[in-house]
Amino acid sequence: MKIGIVCYPTYGGSGVLATELGIGLAEKGHEVHFISYKRPARLTTYIKGVYLHEVGSYEYPLFEHPPYDSLLASKIVDVAKHESLDVLHVHYAVPHATVAFLATQILKEQNINLPFVTTLHGTDITLVGLDKSLSSVVEFSINKSDKVTVVSESLKEQTNSFFSLKKDITVIYNFINLKRFSRKPNNEHRAALAPAGEKIVMHISNFRKVKRVEDVVKAFSLIRQELPSKLLMIGDGPERIKLEGMCRDLGICGDIRFLGKQDAVEDLLSLADVFLLPSEKESFGLAALEALACGVPVVSSDAGGLQEVNIHGSTGYLCSIGDWEDMGRKALDLLKDDDKLALFRTNARKKALEFARDNIIPQYEEIYRASMAQKKVLQN
Numbered sequence: 001m002k003i004g005i006v007c008y009p010t011y012g013g014s015g016v017l018a019t020e021l022g023i024g025l026a027e028k029g030h031e032v033h034f035i036s037y038k039r040p041a042r043l044t045t046y047i048k049g050v051y052l053h054e055v056g057s058y059e060y061p062l063f064e065h066p067p068y069d070s071l072l073a074s075k076i077v078d079v080a081k082h083e084s085l086d087v088l089h090v091h092y093a094v095p096h097a098t099v100a101f102l103a104t105q106i107l108k109e110q111n112i113n114l115p116f117v118t119t120l121h122g123t124d125i126t127l128v129g130l131d132k133s134l135s136s137v138v139e140f141s142i143n144k145s146d147k148v149t150v151v152s153e154s155l156k157e158q159t160n161s162f163f164s165l166k167k168d169i170t171v172i173y174n175f176i177n178l179k180r181f182s183r184k185p186n187n188e189h190r191a192a193l194a195p196a197g198e199k200i201v202m203h204i205s206n207f208r209k210v211k212r213v214e215d216v217v218k219a220f221s222l223i224r225q226e227l228p229s230k231l232l233m234i235g236d237g238p239e240r241i242k243l244e245g246m247c248r249d250l251g252i253c254g255d256i257r258f259l260g261k262q263d264a265v266e267d268l269l270s271l272a273d274v275f276l277l278p279s280e281k282e283s284f285g286l287a288a289l290e291a292l293a294c295g296v297p298v299v300s301s302d303a304g305g306l307q308e309v310n311i312h313g314s315t316g317y318l319c320s321i322g323d324w325e326d327m328g329r330k331a332l333d334l335l336k337d338d339d340k341l342a343l344f345r346t347n348a349r350k351k352a353l354e355f356a357r358d359n360i361i362p363q364y365e366e367i368y369r370a371s372m373a374q375k376k377v378l379q380n
Contacts, residue, residue, distance in 0.1 A: 001368060002031045004079055006072070006100065007091040009040040012206055013286040014121035017151070017174050018091040019043050024177075024361045026050045033079055037068070044263060053079050069095045069102075076103035080114050087368045088116040093124040094134055097141035115371035118145035119172075122283025122304070123210065125159050139163040146371040149364075152305030155283040170367060173308075174284045175360035176352060181293035183349070184270045193257065193271065198228040199335045202272035202296070204265055204287045205279075207237025212301070214239070215278035215324040217246050217256070219299075222328030224255055227335055231256045234268060269294035273341065274331045277301065280321055285309045292316075293352035297344035299330045309355075315348045 003025060007018035019042035022032040026049035034040060037055045055075045057066045076099065079085065088104070090096035100116040107114050118141070125138070142148055142165060149172045150156045156169050194200055201220055205211040213233075220231040233243070233256060240258065247253040262268060269275070275291035277300040282288075284305040288298045292309070298316035300306050312318040317330035334341045 001025075001086045001365075002033070002084055003368065004033045004035055004076065004083075004085045004088040005091070006035045006076065006088065006096045007040060009036045009038045010206070013151075013174070013284065014091045014119075014124075015040055016042055016286060017119075017121070018089075020175070020177060020357070021089075021361065021364060022050060023047055024175075024357050025364075028361065028365075031083075033083055033085065035072070035075055035079055037072075041261075041263070051083075069099050072096075073099045073103045073106065076100065077106050080107055080112065081110070085114060087372055088114055089119065089364075089368070090116060091119050092121055093118065093138045093141055097145055098137055101141055101144045113375050115146040115375040117147045117149065117367055117371055118142060119149045119151070120155060120159060120169075120283075121151055122155060122281065125155065125162060125283075135163075139165070143167055146374055147367050149367060151284040152308050154305040154308065158304075170363075172363045172367070173355055173360060174286050174289060175355050175357045176289050176293050177357050178293055178352065181266045181269070181290050181352070183295040183345075184267065186267065186270060189267075190271050193232065194230050196228060198230050198255075199223075199273045200230050200232060200271050201274050201276060201331065201335075202232045202234065202269065202291070203276050204234040204269075204290075205237070205277075207235050207239040207243070209239060210280050211239070212278040212280050212322070213243055214246060215322065215327065216276045217243055217250070217252075218324040219276055219278070219328040219331065220256070221250050221252055222325060223331050223335065224252060226332055229255065229335070232268065232272070233258045234260070234262050234265060236260050265290065266294060269296055272296045274299060274334055275316075276327060276331065277306070278319075278321070278324060278327060279303050279306070282306045289352060289355055292348040293355075295345040295349045297334055297341065297348050299327050299334075301327075309351075311347070311351060315344060315351045 005022045008015045019040040026032045033051045035053045090100045097118040149170045203216045275296045275298045282303045298310045301321045302318040319326040
C-alpha cells in the first residue's frame with residue numbers, strides 16, 4: 001500500500017506513534033509519505049520507503065497568521081495525486097481530520113476517492129475537543145472519517161460520551177519497538193549521573209500543565225529525604241522555568257538534572273530505577289510503556305489509559321491524581337527493597353511485550369484495507 005500519514009512532528013505521543021507506525025509500515029514493504037510542517041522528531045535517519053513532504057508557509061499582509069489548514073489540504077491533494085496514495089491516516093482530530101475531509105472532497109471532484117483514517121490520541125478529545133469553539137468541528141470531522149481509531153478503551157469511552165457519533169470506534173493500543181526499547185545497562189553513564197551509587201528517578205514529558213510535572217519534583221523531595229537519589233528530568237516545555245524555581249526554593253537543585261529533549265531516550269531509561277508520571281490526563285501513557293519496556297517500574301497517576309498500561313502492584317503503582325506524597329511513598333517502597341524492585345522490573349518488561357510493534361501494526365493494516373474496501377463499495 002501507499003500510505004499518507006499526517007501528524008504533528010513533535011515529541012508528544014501522537015507524533016511519536018505516527019512516526020514509529022510509518023517506519024514499521026515501511027519495514028514491512030509499504031510506501032509511506034509523511035505530510036507535516038517539518039521533519040518528525042523520531043524520523044532521524046534514511047529509511048527505505050519513507051518520504052517526507054513538508055507543508056510550506058505563505059505570507060500575505062491580509063493574514064495575521066499563515067493559513068496552515070489550507071496549505072496542508074493543498075499538500076495532501078498534491079501528494080495523493082502525484083504519489084497515488086491508497087489511504088490517508090491522520091493523527092489528532094484538530095485540524096488534521098477536518099483538513100483530511102476537505103482534501104478528500106477536493107480529490108473527489110477530480111474522480112479520486114481517497115479514504116482517510118483518523119486516530120484520536122487524547123487531548124484532541126479531552127481538552128481541545130471539549131472547547132465549545134471547536135467541539136462541533138471535531139464531532140463533524142470524526143463522523144466524516146472513513147475509520148476511527150483510539151489508543152485506549154478509556155479514550156473510546158470518553159469520546160463516545162462527549163460526542164454524538166455515527167461511527168464505530170476501534171481501539172488500537174499504542175505500540176513499542178522492543179528491540180530499541182530494552183534495558184541496556186551503562187555503568188559509565190550511571191556513575192557520571194549518580195557517582196555515589198544513588199538511586200535514579202526519572203520523568204519524561206513535554207512539561208505541559210497537564211503532565212503535573214511539579215508533582216514529580218515534590219515526590220522526589222520526599223524520596224530524597226529518606227534515600228540518596230537523583231532525579232533526571234527529560235524533555236522541555238512551558239513549565240520548565242517554574243520547575244527550576246521550585247528546585248531552588250526546595251534547595252535540591254544539586255540532585256536534579258534537566259537534560260532537555262533527547263532522541264535516544266531508551267539509553268537514559270536504562271539508567272532509571274523508577275519512573276514517575278503524575279499526569280492529570282493520559283489517554284494511554286506512551287512514556288510509561290517505554291519505561292516498562294526498559295524494565296523500569298512506573299509510579300503514575302490513575303488517569304485515563306494509564307490503568308490499562310501500568311498494573312498496580314505488578315509493574316508499578318497507581319496513585320490518585322495530585323497525590324504526590326503517595327507517589328513518593330510508593331516509589332520508596334520499591335527503591336528500598338531490591339528484591340521487590342527486581343520483581344517489578346521483570347513484570348514491567350513482560351507487560352510491555354503485549355504492546356510489541358509486530359502485534360499492533362497488523363491491526364492498522366487491517367483498518368486501512370477495510371477503509372479502502374468500504375470506499376470502493378460506496379463508490380460503486
